[in-house]
Amino acid sequence: MIGQQARTRTSSPARWMKAAERAVVEGIQIRQLAGSGQWVATSGSDAAAAYEVEVTGNVAPGCTCLAGLNDDPVCKHRAAFFLLIGALNLTPEPEPSAPAAPVVCFRCRGRAAGCPVCAGLGVAALTAQAAALRVATAA
Numbered sequence: 044m045i046g047q048q049a050r051t052r053t054s055s056p057a058r059w060m061k062a063a064e065r066a067v068v069e070g071i072q073i074r075q076l077a078g079s080g081q082w083v084a085t086s087g088s089d090a091a092a093a094y095e096v097e098v099t100g101n102v103a104p105g106c107t108c109l110a111g112l113n114d115d116p117v118c119k120h121r122a123a124f125f126l127l128i129g130a131l132n133l134t135p136e137p138e139p140s141a142p143a144a145p146v147v148c149f150r151c152r153g154r155a156a157g158c159p160v161c162a163g164l165g166v167a168a169l170t171a172q173a174a175a176l177r178v179a180t181a182a
């Protein structure tokens with residue numbers, strides 16, 4: 044399969060997020076037919092059309108839209124399915140901000156007992172050191 048890597052259409056988290064955004068913006072609706080179990084997604088551009096979405100378990104390997112027919116692994120119809128089952132989430136939790144990790148004191152390098160920056164601890168939070176450095180520069 045190495046010879047097929049030139050294909051530009053790839054499945055990436057970024058492309059799925061874009062597809063999911065378009066699905067929401069265009070109001071794509073995803074439904075499962077009660078009789079056959081077939082999944083269908085409404086077209087974003089044609090209000091009268093719907094596409095068959097091929098679903099196996101929690102994955103959707105195929106779609107009968109133009110992108111799907113062109114072997115694109117990503118399309119907004121399948122993204123709508125992933126949104127429905129919660130596999131895609133457009134409002135992810137914000138990244139927790141990294142705690143201010145103490146670093147070795149810039150002034151005493153961890154050696155001076157009476158150091159005003161780290162109070163003799165040898166380490167101080169980077170924000171505290173930056174504040175001390177600003178004061179030292181201004182003086």
Ligand SMILES: [Zn+2]
Nearest residue numbers: 106108118120
């Ligand atoms: Zn599609």
Ligand SMILES: [Zn+2]
Nearest residue numbers: 148151158161
């Ligand atoms: Zn110090």
